[in-house]
Amino acid sequence: MTPGPSGHGPAPTIWPLGFAVGIAVGLVGLVIDPEVIGSLGGAIAIVFGFLWARAATSDMRTHVPVVQAEVREATPAEAAAMPAAAPATPATQKMPRSRFLEGATLGLGGLIGAVVTVPVAGFALLPPFLRQKGHKVDLGALTDFPEGKWFITTFLVDPSEGDVSRRTAFIRNNGPVNNVPSFTIISNRCSHLGCPTQANGPTGAILGEKNVVEHTANGKVLLRPVVPAGFGCPCHGSQFDTEGNRTAGPAVRALDRYAFEIDNGRLMLLSTYSVSHVVGIGAQAKIYKYKLAGPGQHVDGPEQWFYPLQPPHH
């Protein structure tokens, strides 16, 4: 790079523009298509950023002062004392021994550090994101769920984990639609910050009905009959109607739902998905489905742009 007109610093370059373009493409990509366009923008930004940095530091890197060793003529006495044929040492040693050792120590040390750090960091950071299992929960025979009745259903997602994997869903059998059973299965995890929502309404003994206990591959499954007017969260007061639509409070979307399947006449819970809102009721409901998002995260509207990339999960 030639010095600029003022004589200070390098001349203006076009690299920052390319860098800005890369950042812009990356931001747009985060919204449109994070994997392809987002990483394309990132790559452009990295390449131009590198070129920019190279241009900006070129002066510092090119003008390395070359220092000559001091020499003087030997006095006759010294010349006489010198060995006749002094071993020819190269005038400018490219890599003095001390610098080589310094570099080797730093380089090897860094390499050893990386060899130790990379697996440890991976061990600490990656397991929460890799090999996340989906689940399939056996809730018992279909006959346990009479048509039109709500049940507060508690079950263990993973019996080997014990009580810590206990979850609750509100389940209603909507009756068959075109000979296919229809269920409304709402997760009780509040879409505000994840507290357990409760059914607003009388349960069990007050209704004169008995709890149903099933022992399945997923351990004890408890069905408590309930007549809910809606669902409410005890933590921060969000309220939801019986389709899980938010009616009040700080929640940002409707309650999540479970996918399900019927397997040999048994109700099986599959993975959870998020719902922005539901129009209609029961079997006729139109559910606006989204990939599962954490509580408090918007799945629709402009706020969804804050969460362009969800970590891998089921």
Added chain:
Amino acid sequence: MAIRRTQSRAQVRREQALAAAMYPVDWLEERSGLVGGLRYFLFRNVPSDTNWMQTLGSATLTAFIVQAVTGVILAMYYQPTPNDAYASIQNITDHVTMGWLVRGMHKWGASVFIILMFLHMGRVFLFGAYKYPRELNWIVGVLILVLGLTEGFTGYLLPWDQTAYWASVVGINLNGTAPFLGPWLAQFLRSGQEISGETLTRFYSLHMLIIPGGIIALITLHLYLVVRLGVTSPPWSPEAAGRDETEEEPPVRTGLTRPVPHGSAGGRD
């Protein structure tokens, strides 16, 4: 002829005892320089008008040391597994000798530590002690505060009761609502997509190993900077910060509270 006072027997014995006591200290000093280092660290010059408020930093350090010591002892009895954690806490509280006391110190000491950090920060702010050249020490202090709050968050889950569990659910999900990386942070803290036994062990490891290690490193840096840069005078001090030893006569005291600098001591106008 010079008169030489003879020492009494008691004096001689005292000197001999002192020499014997100092022998191991001198031995250590000669080989390590540690004694001189400790002396340099502890016996520093401070402004003559330092204030009791300036002991809040030491108080915070003391609170942290209490947390560290009681935490290490609690770790001897606590079991970070989902099926045993709550029972082991009950065991510590009800059955282990003095367990109630140590757990209580750790529990209440946590709040004391946080409160003292804030008081210390307020003192530094009001005294203007964050100004040049001490900005870096303010930044380090803020990092210690953040790590201290993280200690509170991770420690809260460990009793593994309903309060602990749901507070952590809410806390983790709050992290999850942060834009862009929030969902990833939440899943990292949760150690997966759902809270599980691994969440408990992860919080335990963060709480007793990783974060305290960071706090200890930052406190070391914090103290190094305090020793290097010295203690600030209170804002009402007549002495200019960074003054020479030889600069001026001591100020004249005219009232009960404030020393008044020279030149303005005449009248009370």
